[in-house]
Amino acid sequence: MASDSDLKYMSGFGNEFASEDSRCPGALPEGQNNPQKCAYGLYAEQLSGTAFTAPREENQRSWLYRIRPSVLHEPFVKTERGNLTHDWDSVEPNPNQLRWHPFDIPQEKTDFVQGLSTVCGAGDPKCRSGVAVYIYVCNTSMGDKCFYSSDGDFLIVPQLGGLSITTEFGRMKVDPNEICVIQRGMRFNVAVTGDTRGYMLEVFNDHFVLPNLGPIGANGLANPRDFLTPTAWYEDRDVEQYTVISKYHGHLFSAKQKHSPFDVVAWHGNYAPYKYDLSKFMVINAVAYDHADPSIFTVLTCPSLKPGTAVADFVIFPPRWSVQEHTFRPPYYHRNCMSEFMGLIYGAYEAKEEGFRPGGASLHSLMTPHGPDAECFEKASSAELKAEKIATGTMAFMFESSYSMAVTEWGNQNKVDPNYSHCWQTLQKHFNSSWKPNGDGKQQKTFTF
Template sequence: MSSELKYLSGFDNEFATEDPRCPGALPEGQNNPQKCAYGLYAEQLSGTAFTAARHENRRTWLYRIRPSVVHTPFQKIDKGLLTHDWDTVEPNPNQLRWQPFDFPEKNQDFAQGLATICGAGDPKSRNGIAIHMFLCNKPMEDKCIYNSDGDFLIVPQEGTLFITTEMGKMNVEPNEICVIQRGMRFNVDVKGNTRGYILEVFSDHFQLPSLGPIGANGLANPRDFLTPVAWFEDREVSQYTVINKYHGHLFAATQGHSPFDVPAWHGNYVPYKYNLSNFMVINSVSFDHADPSIFTVLTCPSLKPGVAIADFVIFPPRWSVQENTFRPPYYHRNCMSEFMGLIYGKYEAKEDGFRPGGASLHSMMTPHGPDLGCFEKASNAPLKAERIAEGTMSFMFESSLSMAVTPWGNNTKVDKNYYKCWQPLKKYFNSNNKDSNVADALTKK
C-alpha cells in the first residue's frame, strides 16, 4: 500500500512512525539520543508552550536528513490578496452573500491563490481568525508553505488536494477536510481548477467539542481522524522555495534540498484529515429545532468557557422527524458571526441563490433565516419522517469575533440582491382569528 493511502488513526494520540526504507530510524528510550540512527538530526516542533498541561501539550520529534534551519534569509514577497488589515473597508452590518468565486484565469498555485474574505483580530497578539478562499490551477512544484500565524482548516470544494507534509502525505477530496497546524511545512499539488475555503485561527488549536449529556459517542469520532505515516525524499535541487506566512505577510527563503526529508517522527502535533460523511448526526426525535451547535465537528475555544474563537459546523444529510415543529433553521439574531459555505448540493433553507463555491456572512446580531419559498413550503409540509439535505453538504465557520470584510471580499462576486430573498415575507397576523395561518393566506392568494 502506498504511503499516501496509509494512515494512523486518532485525534489526540501519541503517534510513532517511520518510513520502511529506514527501519530503526525511531530511537528507543530517550527522545533525543547523542547520535541519531542513519546520521539523522533530531528536531522538535512545538505547538504549545513547553510548560502547557500534559493533556494540552502538543509537540512532535522529527528525525530528518537536514535540520529545517538550513535555508537562506527570508525576504518579503508579494502577498497577493492575503491580508489581515480589517480597517480598509467601512463596517457593513448587512447580510452578505457571494456567488461562486471564479477560478483563476492565469496559472497560480495554492500559495499564490490565497484570497482573504473577512476576519478579525491580530496574529501578533495570537487572538483572532481569518477566512480565505484558495483558487488555484497548478501544483506548487519545488515550493512549500508554512504558517507562523495560526492553524489552517482547509475545506476543498472543487478538485482534490494532493498534500505533502513533513510528516507524510494526504490526499484531501471535496467532502473531506484537513488541518495543517502552525509551523508545519506543506506542499499542495492539484490537477486543474481547484477551489475551497480556509478557516485560520490565530489563538489556539482545533479540538473536538465536549459531548456533555450526549455521552461518550456521537458527532465526530476521534478514530475517524487520519494522520499520515512517515514518508521522505532525499532530493537535492538547485532551488527549493520555502514560503512563510508571518504577521499576515508572505516571506520566502531558498534552500538546496527538499524539506520533506523526515524518515521518522513521533509525537502528537500532527496534520490530519477527516471525512465529513463519518459525522454522527445528533438531532431531535420529538419536537423543536435544536441549535446548530449539535453539528460542531471541531472547535477552537476562547478563554471564556463555552465560547469559541471559531467552530466548524456542518449540515449533512439526515432524517427530520420532529412533530409540531417548524423544521428548517429558525429566524435568528446571534451574538456570533456566521460565515457559511456550500461544498455541493442545495442548502435546505435557501435552495436558490446560495451555490457551491459561494458563501454568505451574517454578522453579529444581523437577522437571518429561511427565504420565502422555504418558509411557505415548510409551514405547510406534512410532518412525516423525511430525509433532508440529501446530496448536500453545507458548513459554517462560526466565531465569537465580529468580522470585517476585506476589499477583495467587498468587491468580488457579491450578490447585491441577497436581501431581496426576505422582502416578500408577508404579514399573516389576524387578531380576529387565533388559528389564522400561512395555509389560509396562501389559499386566499
C-alpha cells in the same frame, strides 16, 4: 500521490503517535532518551505546538528525525502577498447580510498560495488572537515550493478538485467532502490536477479540538477514530532552488534552500496534521419537537478562554432525517452573538435553495438577522409533518466565530450578490388578532399559503 495507505488513524486527540518510513527501519530511537547520534545520521528537531510548560493534557509537540534541520536555509525576504491580508480597517464596516456567487478559477497558472484571498476576519496574529477566512482558487501545483503559517492553524475545506498535500509528517490526499487541518509551523506543498477551489479558516489563538459531548454521552458527532494522520515519508532530494514561504504577521516571506524540506524519515509526538471524511459524521437530531441549535453539528472547535464560547467552530449540515413533530423544521430566524460564514461544497442548502451555490459563500455578522428565505418558509409551513430525509446530496458548512469579522476590500469587490436581501422581501404578514385556539389548545389555522 498520497492514498489511504499513507495515513493512519489518530485514535483520539492528544495521543502520542510514532511513525517511520519503511525504507529506514529503526529510525525512531528506542527508550526515553535520544542517543548521542541519531540512526542513519539524522538530525533530531522538535516542533512545539504549545508552550513547553502547558499542562500535560494540553501539551502538543512532535520530534522529527530528518536528513537536514529546517534551519538550513537563506534569510527570509518579504515577498508579494497578493490578496492575502489581515487589514480589517481599510474598508468601512458593513452589517448587512452578504452573499457571494461562486468564486472564479483563474485562467493563468496559479498555485495554492498565489490563489489565496482573504474574505473576512478579525483580530491580530501578533497578539495570537483572532481568525481569518480565505478562498483558494488554483490550477497548478506548487512545484519546488512549500508554505507554512507562523500565525495560526489552517482548516482546509476542498470544494472543487482534490488536494495532494505533502507535509513534513507525510502525505495526504484531501478530496471534496473531506477536510484537513495543518497546524502552525508545519510546512506543506499542494499539488493539483486541474481547476481547484475551496475554503480555508485560520485561527490565531489555539488549536482545534473535538467539542465536548455533554448530555449526548460518549458517542456521536465526529468520532476520534475517524481522523487520520500521515505516516512518515521522506524524499532525499537536492535541487537548484527550493522556496520556503512563511506567513508571518499576515505578510508573506520567502527563503531559498537547496534541498526538499520533506526529508523527515521518522517522527513521534502528538502535534501532526490530520484529515477527516465528513460523511463519517454521526448526526444527532431532534425526534420530538423544536429545531436543534446548529451547535449540534459541530465537527471541530477552537475554544476561547470564556467557557462555552468558541474562537471558531467548524459546523456542517449533512444529509439527515427530519422527524420532529408540531414544529417548524427549517432553521429558525435568528440574530446571533457570533459571526456566521457559510459555504456550500455541493448540493442545495435547504434554507436557501436559490442563489446560494457550491463554491459561493455568505456572511451573517453579529446580531444581523438571517434565516430561511420566503419560499422556504412558505413551503415548510404548509408541508405535511412526516419523516423526511433532507439535505440529500448536499454538504453545507459554517465557520462560526465569536469575533466580529470585517470584510476585506477583495471580499467587497469580488462576486458579491447585490440582490441577496431580496430573498426575504416577499415574506408576508400573517398576523390575525382574532385568532382563537382550538378546544384542544392547539393553534387554529387561520391562513393558508
